[in-house]
Amino acid sequence: MSAKQLLVVDDSTSMRQMVAFALTSGGYQVSEAEDGQAALEIARTRSFDAVVTDVNMPRMDGISLIRELRQLPAYRFTPLLMLTTESGTDKKMEGKAAGATGWLVKPFDPEQLVATVRKVLA
Amino acid sequence: MDVSRFHAAFFEESREGLDAMEGGLLSLESGGAGADPETINVIFRAAHSIKGGAATFGFTAVTDLTHVLETLLDEVRGGRRVLDRDTIGVLLSSVDVLRGLLAVCEHGGEIDAGALGAARAALDALLAGGKAAAPQPAPAKDAADADAGDWRIAFVPGPQLFLTGNDPLRILRELASHGEMGVECVDGRLPPFSEMDPFEAYLAWNLTLPGSVPRAAIDEAFAWVADECEIDVASVPAASAPEPAPEPAGGPAAAPAPATAAAPVGEIPVPAARRSTDHDNSIRVAVAKVDALINLVGELVITQAMLRQRSEHLDPVANEALLAGLVQLERNTRDLQESVMGVRMLPVDFAFSRFPRMVRDLATRLEKKVVLRTHGEATELDKGVIEKIVDPLVHLVRNAIDHGLESPAERRAAGKDETGTLTLSAAHQGANILIEISDDGRGLDRERILRKAAERGIAVPENPTDAQVWDLVFAPGFSTRDEATDLSGRGVGMDVVKKNITALGGQVEIRSRAGEGTTVAIRLPLTMAIVDGMSVAVGGEVFIVPLGMVVESLLPAPGDVRTIAGEARVLRVRDDYIPLIDLATQYGLPPSARGEDAPPPIAVVVEADGRRLALEVDELLGQQQVVVKNLEANYKRIAGISGATILGDGRVALIVDAGGLAQSAPMPVAA
Numbered sequence A: 001m002s003a004k005q006l007l008v009v010d011d012s013t014s015m016r017q018m019v020a021f022a023l024t025s026g027g028y029q030v031s032e033a034e035d036g037q038a039a040l041e042i043a044r045t046r047s048f049d050a051v052v053t054d055v056n057m058p059r060m061d062g063i064s065l066i067r068e069l070r071q072l073p074a075y076r077f078t079p080l081l082m083l084t085t086e087s088g089t090d091k092k093m094e095g096k097a098a099g100a101t102g103w104l105v106k107p108f109d110p111e112q113l114v115a116t117v118r119k120v121l122a
Numbered sequence B: 001m002d003v004s005r006f007h008a009a010f011f012e013e014s015r016e017g018l019d020a021m022e023g024g025l026l027s028l029e030s031g032g033a034g035a036d037p038e039t040i041n042v043i044f045r046a047a048h049s050i051k052g053g054a055a056t057f058g059f060t061a062v063t064d065l066t067h068v069l070e071t072l073l074d075e076v077r078g079g080r081r082v083l084d085r086d087t088i089g090v091l092l093s094s095v096d097v098l099r100g101l102l103a104v105c106e107h108g109g110e111i112d113a114g115a116l117g118a119a120r121a122a123l124d125a126l127l128a129g130g131k132a133a134a135p136q137p138a139p140a141k142d143a144a145d146a147d148a149g150d151w152r153i154a155f156v157p158g159p160q161l162f163l164t165g166n167d168p169l170r171i172l173r174e175l176a177s178h179g180e181m182g183v184e185c186v187d188g189r190l191p192p193f194s195e196m197d198p199f200e201a202y203l204a205w206n207l208t209l210p211g212s213v214p215r216a217a218i219d220e221a222f223a224w225v226a227d228e229c230e231i232d233v234a235s236v237p238a239a240s241a242p243e244p245a246p247e248p249a250g251g252p253a254a255a256p257a258p259a260t261a262a263a264p265v266g267e268i269p270v271p272a273a274r275r276s277t278d279h280d281n282s283i284r285v286a287v288a289k290v291d292a293l294i295n296l297v298g299e300l301v302i303t304q305a306m307l308r309q310r311s312e313h314l315d316p317v318a319n320e321a322l323l324a325g326l327v328q329l330e331r332n333t334r335d336l337q338e339s340v341m342g343v344r345m346l347p348v349d350f351a352f353s354r355f356p357r358m359v360r361d362l363a364t365r366l367e368k369k370v371v372l373r374t375h376g377e378a379t380e381l382d383k384g385v386i387e388k389i390v391d392p393l394v395h396l397v398r399n400a401i402d403h404g405l406e407s408p409a410e411r412r413a414a415g416k417d418e419t420g421t422l423t424l425s426a427a428h429q430g431a432n433i434l435i436e437i438s439d440d441g442r443g444l445d446r447e448r449i450l451r452k453a454a455e456r457g458i459a460v461p462e463n464p465t466d467a468q469v470w471d472l473v474f475a476p477g478f479s480t481r482d483e484a485t486d487l488s489g490r491g492v493g494m495d496v497v498k499k500n501i502t503a504l505g506g507q508v509e510i511r512s513r514a515g516e517g518t519t520v521a522i523r524l525p526l527t528m529a530i531v532d533g534m535s536v537a538v539g540g541e542v543f544i545v546p547l548g549m550v551v552e553s554l555l556p557a558p559g560d561v562r563t564i565a566g567e568a569r570v571l572r573v574r575d576d577y578i579p580l581i582d583l584a585t586q587y588g589l590p591p592s593a594r595g596e597d598a599p600p601p602i603a604v605v606v607e608a609d610g611r612r613l614a615l616e617v618d619e620l621l622g623q624q625q626v627v628v629k630n631l632e633a634n635y636k637r638i639a640g641i642s643g644a645t646i647l648g649d650g651r652v653a654l655i656v657d658a659g660g661l662a663q664s665a666p667m668p669v670a671a
Helices: A013-025 A036-045 A062-071 A090-098 A110-121 B004-030 B037-057 B060-077 B085-107 B113-129 B168-176 B215-222 B287-311 B320-343 B355-366 B383-404 B408-413 B446-455 B466-472 B494-503 B658-664
Strands: A005-009 A029-033 A050-054 A080-084 A102-105 B150-156 B182-186 B204-209 B230-236 B345-347 B370-375 B380-382 B420-429 B432-439 B507-513 B517-525 B530-538 B541-546 B550-554 B561-564 B568-573 B576-582 B602-608 B611-617 B619-627 B641-646 B652-656
Touching (some): A005 A013, A013 B004, A036 A062, A050 A062, A102 A110, B004 B037, B004 B355, B060 B085, B085 B113, B150 B215, B168 B204, B168 B215, B215 B230, B287 B619, B345 B383, B355 B370, B380 B383, B383 B420, B383 B432, B494 B507, B602 B658, B641 B658
Parallel strands (some): A005 A029, A005 A050, B370 B420, B541 B652, B576 B611
Antiparallel strands (some): B150 B204, B150 B230, B182 B204, B345 B380, B530 B619, B568 B576
């Protein structure tokens, strides 16, 4: 079986590369996008098994991205995870309302990230 | 998993973030951006990203401070706090402290605990004082009531569960991983097949787990779906007979796992070409790589010149196709060279961007009111030139605020606006870039400059024009130290400014009008990697004299050359005597067979560092663009030589450092 395809979205290059590196090490095929708009454009051209997105981003934030992705037939049931620094519940609930599957709270360690992704893709 | 390899990217991006914060705060303060909500968003986002990265990479001190900063910014963003001048001041100092913290994280060293404490205290004071006290997050209730008996869990998924990408099976699987789980499916909600919506969740479950499983683990398994599902977790005495699990409300239930329904239903492909074309795509490349590329192109230019030279004697008719190809090659090479040079070009904003903050701080300290305007920030300039122009610009800006602009009281008295204007502008002019620093202050004082020049024994032309008087400011030793404040008088004078600019192949001049202000204009070549040169023959070798320094070349008549004090030779150029330097002797080449006082075949008059001198050469060969190769990097520094280049025929030619020669030449003698 070929490796699952993931899309990682973060405007911070270091975070994005770190997340991508962790997931690649976890055996996934990872594509990257630097904001919601770019991610949406990529997601329209091909499908991913899961999307991991930052929340606060220029152009299109993670929550809008999730809302848009859920409108796409191919992403109706796809796990969409948000990476958030907010420990409060507001953002999480906003994300849930937009269709997010779940969230990871920054800081997380790379193993934890891989374990969570593995869980939703099981 | 080692993530330290991402540190460099994090530091770089954090520095950019801090710059963005600083710029944004300053523009909010000056009201330039008005109530543009995007500015505060940009500032917030930068703080937020730094916090997230720092937390992930384990830079706790940075995380803690950005957290407080972010809380404050969030209040501003939400309209719960007004961003007044004091608040901006505190935020700016925090940015400085963060910069320091990041530098310590990156390069090691001691954290400046005093500054950190002060910044933290100031932020805390703001947060405590503001109406919007940070909402105290309710301490997470850690239900530690988990020692009693087994867990009984009634789990009724919300009907829309699948539509967020969640799957009850995943949750069950996760729970089962903690211990042996009893599972009872409740399918009371399942409608007749004909009415079933394949996207809806109908099934529910009653679960049992051993009491040894921590409550937190159960909560975590449901964390993402708790809001949309009915979940009832209860602890029952282990020994007791299995009671019926709490009946799921409505006894309803679940659905076919819609794994099949997740198949793409009709994806509309979008041409890949549409992807992010509107975005400012950029990549980060090490400067060394770009320089290597520039070097290679330099080699190509040389090879191309060599081919052209070799082809010159070919029969144009017999070799028509080859010659046409060579012309094409020349054009392509030139285009390639221009494009590659363009890669090293950066907007002059890299130098300008530091000034808003500096001007603000200086003005505050000197109790002056100053507004800074910048024009042409996008004008591009070679990276090397930009880096070297910063110090002179800093000096000039300091001077303008310290000496040029008056205090608010003086300005009022002079009938001017209390707030002085300082303008930084950049624009292209041919192969040069023109950078101007203007103030609308008191202007230079002609009499005082002349008096000072006399005091310091600086030679002053007779009946000097204004331009000549202003030029005295650049004379070595003119430093106005006796009256300089600690801001602008720090060691370097205007002579150093001029020297730095000249070293870049540039020129500087002052325009000033009493009561109206002063403008310092700096003209710089766009790049230092290529110069227009005049090639000259000396003692059988070829040398390049930078064309920008050449004033004229002339054929001296007999009697124009004099030897003074037995050693130094001077050349009469019209009514002036200027030092005459024999390049052959200077560079240790076989001396010419001519007599001491015989006129050189040709003298090239150059001007550098405000002095003129004549260079004795055998022959003028022509003009050409040459690619400058650094001699120091490849060999060592040689007095009188600023670099080397490779000629079309493959020979190395040295580039004459006219500035260096002018400094070591004997002073011109007043005839």
